Amino acid sequence: MAASFHAFVLAGTGSGCGKTTVTLGLLSLMKKRGLRVQPCKVGPDYLDTGWHTAVCGTASRNLDSFMLPTSTLNALFCEQMQHADIAVIEGVMGLYDGYGTDPDYCSTAAMAKQLGCPVILLVDGKAVSTSIAATVMGFQHFDPSLNIAGVIVNRVNSETHYQLLKVAIERYCSVPVLGYVPRMEGVALPERHLGLVTARESVINQQPWQDFAATLEQTLNIDALLALSASNNLPVGEWPALPAADAGAGLTLAIADDEAFNFYYPDNITLLARTGLNIVRFSPLHDTCLPDCQMIWLGGGYPELHAAALARNVTMLEQLRAAHQRGVAIYAECGGLMYLGSSLEDSNGERWLMADIIPGHSKMGKRLTRFGYCEAQATQQTLLATAGEVLRGHEFHYSDFTPEIPAVMNCRKVRDGKTLQAWSGGWQVGNTFASYLHVHFAQRPEMLNHWLTAARNAL
Template sequence: MSDGRSAFILAGTGSGCGKTTVTLGLLSALQRRGKRVQPFKVGPDYLDTAWHTALTGVASRNLDSFMLPASTLNMLFNRQMQAADVGVIEGVMGLYDGYGINPDYCSSAALAKQLGVPVILLVDGKAVSTSLAATVMGFMHFDPALRIAGVIVNRVNSDSHYQLLKQAIERYCGIPALGYIPAVSDVALPERHLGLVTARESQIDTPCWHTFADRIEQTLNIDLLLSLTALNELPVGECPAMPAPDAGKGLTLALADDEAFNFYYPDNLQLLEEAGVRIVRFSPLRDAALPDCQMLWLGGGYPELHARALSSNTAMLDAIRQAHRRGVAIYAECGGLMYLGSTLRTADGETWPMAGIIPGHSEMGKRLTRFGYCEATAQQSTLLAERGETLRGHEFHYSDFTPRCDAVMACRKTRDGKELARWAGGWQVGSAYASYLHLHFAQRPLMLERWFAAARSAL
């Protein structure tokens, strides 16, 4: 019997079918009903989770099957659902799209089976009628072990059109159509060539989303959605080996957090705090001084869009250089690497001086330099990994970094059992380590003990 909780993955037929917009509408509608919602995202994406968080006020969590062992992922999901009435999991790409052509690896479908939650399939209703039933039927039959509990039809502008689609889906597929999403322009999320504009840069217009929630309350059967997605039990998971609760006691982490740097997994920050680390946020764009700290984290973001302001804030650049000289343990991911480099050339051709801690030059390109999952094996001891240890992570960047120092990580990308590429990455200079690789610390939380040990030398 269900204990009153519901959870589902909102999956689509492909990227760009409206998953994020519909997820946000459902989150808003459910909160207005007094439900305690917990948003999630399949995969490593930071942008969608930021919009979830901005709308709901609840930190959205990433469920990443490449970086996290199944037991750890189950544990994290279970933990977040303890205080929730409804878990809304936004899928990634199309329902069966994962890493390579294996639909049971890193896909929304695979995660739904692992967690024991049903799928709500989002399909595009524009310019189609009975043929939509064939699309739904194909998704149902592709994996009979997967439970698709219902269908939501996007981009439908009249009830009469929806009724035609509903009759076809229910007659030929035998699963309920839960309603439709009218085509609306006033809730479209802003985009750029790198993906969605971040929630930090474009404050979410809450009244607009309340209006959207009003609309979908009229066109979706939310009561039926909740009853079809009731959770009988939560998946069983196991906590990985963790640092001691006082492992980071007495340490302060300065966390870069502004429009230029804001890509952080909430689980990572929670792991640091649970180990006793005190986190103080600061802005490399606007602040003149660092917080008093022994650890510094410069996360991903869009430093190239703020290169002039970052370069002009010489007081902050000097403060970071001084922190490095006194042994503060500095970790930088992607955008943070670009900031720690010597210079940054933006898309408009201007070159800006940066911190100069990792000798090298970053330059923006017009296409993705590297994208996707990869593994990085330490060739020497680094801030987060001992020599020989392998970390799993995700890269997504239009810039390229030309170093003037030796790399410390051997990186490789494999897919479907074949190695696609090898390259050198990750640079350690003194107490600073920087890489393009985004990491989820829960893959091996004990890696944090190396960071803590390095930080204590700055006390």
């Protein structure tokens, strides 16, 4: 029987080994071959998925096993594969790096086994010869149940060097080497304090990626890769109870979407659209008029880089305050929280007035204030959760928010069964809720019912 689809996980030996760059080249290459490509990223990262989307034109999906139960994640993956010929899944960190020391918890390896996808291991070929086989062998033996189906060698300077590496790996590890990635100018991704610059902020020049894809077509055995990734078996999944198909009928949600605010999981927007909501987008940076709406979502992003422009757009700040005062149900994540605060102090020490809806002040720091997965339990009714309900999400921010009102959530970071940190976060004022926590709605679709009910109650 012919394969109904292809899927593979591109994993690395660690962070910074070139996974994102090679993934983008493969996405461009597969698209050039006429395949319907579904890009994915293991974990909660917004930046890599933004570049995936920009290069191949299809919204990249996050596969996050901390926020999403196995059955739900599988259901989301299966739904996306109904419209795709191949899934190219970029791993997170090193192959076995997860949350804590358990290699089967939130790791790339665990995701590959959950989805039943083969792993293509990307290894660094710089300044090494036969020793590269020891690296590959270590990854093979660490979990013999994992299907490491092939190897790609990155940063290879010559065909002669590559043949030496290939022979060593195939002789000692009995795994096919699918080719190599040479050094190329013009395909490095720009970075800043939070990692990559967002694809939204950059004018995507497709030519270097098309050139890179053409090179990979010559240096990789793509036909072998497709043969290794052929499958007829999707993972078994089931959707949780979702809001009614007309739960959002008659309501309009305005989503902030510009250079300052653009961190959104496409799955979250899809789930909201399924309720019958009318979804419109607006720019806190450039627009002077807020759309007529009953709900507003201010996502994450980089408001600190655009603080002066946000502060100067006084008309938008006034319209947001007016919407808040009339009970529009406003939800803000991370960068959105900073925008709704009283003021924002940027990395140069300049303070800018913000919306002043959540009393408190944001200040940029030089190191991560909080990073990683955490749980947040509501201590009272909030826009997304009732008292006692627990949300799972992640925080990743250099800013710190000093509130002038009490928090409404108890947060904690638990790793390997031990509580590493505990803190208070999340603030509710009227019908507005803001926090640093990024969440995936599919983990608890009741969140959407809470938000929609709050919007209707304010009519």
